[in-house]
Structures are given as C-alpha cells and as structure tokens.
Amino acid sequence: MTSEATTTDLRAFTEQWLDWYRGQEARLAAPHGFLAITGLHWLDDRPKRFPDAPGAWHTGPDGVVVTLDDTEELVVDGTTVRGEHRFGVLPERGGVDAIWKDAVIEVAKRGGHDIVRPRHPDAPLLTAFTGTPAYAPHPRWAVTGRYVPFDEPRPTTVGAAVEGLEHVYDAPGRIEFELDGRPLSLTAFPGHVPGGLTVLFTDATSGVTTYAANRTLSVGAPAADGSVVLDFNRATNLPCAYTDLATCPLPPAENRLPVAIEAGQKIPRERGGS
Structure with missing residues (x-):
C-alpha cells in the first residue's frame, strides 16, 4: 500500500515537473520560437532573395550582407537599417535577430555555414501546435x-x-x-x-x-x-x-x-x- 507521505512526495514531484513542462511548451510556442520558422536558407556569395524575408542576401569572407530595396527595412539591435547592411562574420552557433514587421529574421552560423531563418508568428506549424x-x-x-x-x-x-x-x-x-x-x-x-x-x-x-x-x-x-x-x-x-x-x-x-x-x-x- 502506498503511504500518505509517498503520495504527497509524488504529487509534489509531479507538480514540479508540470511547471517545467509548461515552461518548455510556452517557449516552443512563442511567437518567434522554432515552430515559427518558415524557411532555412543557406547563403553563398551569390545574392539571393527569399519569399519570407526582405532583401537580397549573400555571404563571404567579410560575413553576411543584406541589400534592401527602397521599400524595405530591418531593425537590428534597435536601429532601423535600409539599403545595404553588413552583419559581419558570425561566430559558430551565434547569430543576430533582425526584426521585419511582425517577423524575426534569424541570421546565424551553423556547422560553418551562414544561414537566414525567418520566424513568422502566423507560421502553420505554430498556429496548429497543440502541445x-x-x-x-x-x-x-x-x-x-x-x-x-x-x-x-x-x-x-x-x-x-x-x-x-x-x-x-x-x-x-x-x-x-x-x-x-x-x-x-x-x-x-x-x-x-x-x-x-x-x-x-x-x-x-x-x-x-x-x-x-x-x-x-x-x-x-x-x-x-x-x-x-x-x-x-x-x-x-x-x-x-x-x-x-x-x-x-x-x-x-x-x-x-x-x-x-x-x-x-x-x-x-x-x-x-x-
């Protein structure tokens, strides 16, 4: 037979786990969390435009560069940028989040490669998430x-x-x-x-x-x-x-x-x- 103390301990253990679990789910379901990603774009030295991010993007020895047209802008570190913006050389597993309207454009380096990974709060994977x-x-x-x-x-x-x-x-x-x-x-x-x-x-x-x-x-x-x-x-x-x-x-x-x-x-x- 399970003692009252054991039952109480299990209840407390479960409640602590539930707090952790809810925190995990909240971070996952955040408006700009991983479920909000709409594309994984690998950069090279040829400027490319993507359907889910503004500008034309490329990378090289001096790092990531985006060229925005006259109607486009990003907010980087609290500053609005237009035209050409240089993100510089990014550290491995590092990155920068640039804001575009209600989206976040993640600019990062993974496995030695520069990437652009837009995150949109209306991404289908995020809006359909049920836990x-x-x-x-x-x-x-x-x-x-x-x-x-x-x-x-x-x-x-x-x-x-x-x-x-x-x-x-x-x-x-x-x-x-x-x-x-x-x-x-x-x-x-x-x-x-x-x-x-x-x-x-x-x-x-x-x-x-x-x-x-x-x-x-x-x-x-x-x-x-x-x-x-x-x-x-x-x-x-x-x-x-x-x-x-x-x-x-x-x-x-x-x-x-x-x-x-x-x-x-x-x-x-x-x-x-x-």
Missing part, C-alpha cells in the same frame, strides 16, 4: 550519477539533422550512472548555465515512442563530490523533432543507450506521435 506528448513523470527516472571530468576537454564531432552538416563540441567529461543495476555513461557537453552540462542521447524507445534522432537533457552543475542528477523526466525534444528547418546535433555514438528511457517528451504530433 507535445510526454510520459507521466516518476521519481524512478531521476537518477543520481557521477561526473568524471576529462584531463582536458575533448573536441567531439557529431552529425546533424541536416545531411552533410557536422557540429563540433568540446566535451568536458562524462557522467556515469546506473539504471536498474546496469552501469551506463554519457558524454557531456557544456550546458546553458555556468557549470551546467548537456547530454544528447538516444535509447531503446527512440523511433518507437520517442523521436528517433535525439533527445537532450540539461544537468545542473556537479556537486563538490562530482554527483549530479539525471532527471530523465525532463528529457526534451530538440527543434528537429518538430521541423525539418532545424540543424540540431545528433548524439555521439557512445550516447546511444541500450535501455528504454520511458520518461520525458515523446514523438511530437507533428511527426505522427500521439
């Missing part, structure tokens, strides 16, 4: 592991959702943990908060109930003894799970777990999930 299916949360999927730093960060090349594209990340270490008594480990990449970590992985549910190519998990900064919590209830889809207009990284080979992680987000409805 992401997920497993019911359970504490058994919140696993304590141990972070083992490498002697020095290891440059790790991984594939991407776009064929022929590669990403390179400096992996600072790996996380060792057990699941149902089975020893496992995941190579970790730097996280989005100071000291935090990110892991990309697949598992035995991938392509069955969860997205085939990848899921991602944010991990807090390791404690003084190296301990970390892997809460797989918060395993998240990357944008490529929803749209082909994303350049998401794939997990390194060693992060393909041979167990079923029946936790976290499932295959999006946009990809046939239920």
Whole structure:
C-alpha cells in the first residue's frame, strides 16, 4: 500500500515537473520560437532573395550582407537599417535577430555555414501546435550519477539533422550512472548555465515512442563530490523533432543507450506521435 507521505512526495514531484513542462511548451510556442520558422536558407556569395524575408542576401569572407530595396527595412539591435547592411562574420552557433514587421529574421552560423531563418508568428506549424506528448513523470527516472571530468576537454564531432552538416563540441567529461543495476555513461557537453552540462542521447524507445534522432537533457552543475542528477523526466525534444528547418546535433555514438528511457517528451504530433 502506498503511504500518505509517498503520495504527497509524488504529487509534489509531479507538480514540479508540470511547471517545467509548461515552461518548455510556452517557449516552443512563442511567437518567434522554432515552430515559427518558415524557411532555412543557406547563403553563398551569390545574392539571393527569399519569399519570407526582405532583401537580397549573400555571404563571404567579410560575413553576411543584406541589400534592401527602397521599400524595405530591418531593425537590428534597435536601429532601423535600409539599403545595404553588413552583419559581419558570425561566430559558430551565434547569430543576430533582425526584426521585419511582425517577423524575426534569424541570421546565424551553423556547422560553418551562414544561414537566414525567418520566424513568422502566423507560421502553420505554430498556429496548429497543440502541445507535445510526454510520459507521466516518476521519481524512478531521476537518477543520481557521477561526473568524471576529462584531463582536458575533448573536441567531439557529431552529425546533424541536416545531411552533410557536422557540429563540433568540446566535451568536458562524462557522467556515469546506473539504471536498474546496469552501469551506463554519457558524454557531456557544456550546458546553458555556468557549470551546467548537456547530454544528447538516444535509447531503446527512440523511433518507437520517442523521436528517433535525439533527445537532450540539461544537468545542473556537479556537486563538490562530482554527483549530479539525471532527471530523465525532463528529457526534451530538440527543434528537429518538430521541423525539418532545424540543424540540431545528433548524439555521439557512445550516447546511444541500450535501455528504454520511458520518461520525458515523446514523438511530437507533428511527426505522427500521439
């Protein structure tokens, strides 16, 4: 029989997970989030116009340039620009958001290539979005592991959702943990908060109930003894799970777990999930 304390703990755990889940969904469904993307345009040295962005765009050794005609303008860093505007050389995984009417024109570099990726709040994928299916949360999927730093960060090349594209990340270490008594480990990449970590992985549910190519998990900064919590209830889809207009990284080979992680987000409805 489940004790009252256990029931209370599970209720609190579920409520905390729901807060996280709602935040994830809100960011995804934002007017200029990933579901708002209408095109993924690869730039080269030949000026090109696109149906979902103003101007003619090209790139070269000096970076991205847009040439706007007399009726067009963008707002970049709060300043209205007309005619020719130079975005300069962008850092890998960096970018600039330029405002055009009610849209945002993302100018970025991914896998060494400059791209333009417009985001429109009336994009069909966004307006039809009804939420992401997920497993019911359970504490058994919140696993304590141990972070083992490498002697020095290891440059790790991984594939991407776009064929022929590669990403390179400096992996600072790996996380060792057990699941149902089975020893496992995941190579970790730097996280989005100071000291935090990110892991990309697949598992035995991938392509069955969860997205085939990848899921991602944010991990807090390791404690003084190296301990970390892997809460797989918060395993998240990357944008490529929803749209082909994303350049998401794939997990390194060693992060393909041979167990079923029946936790976290499932295959999006946009990809046939239920």
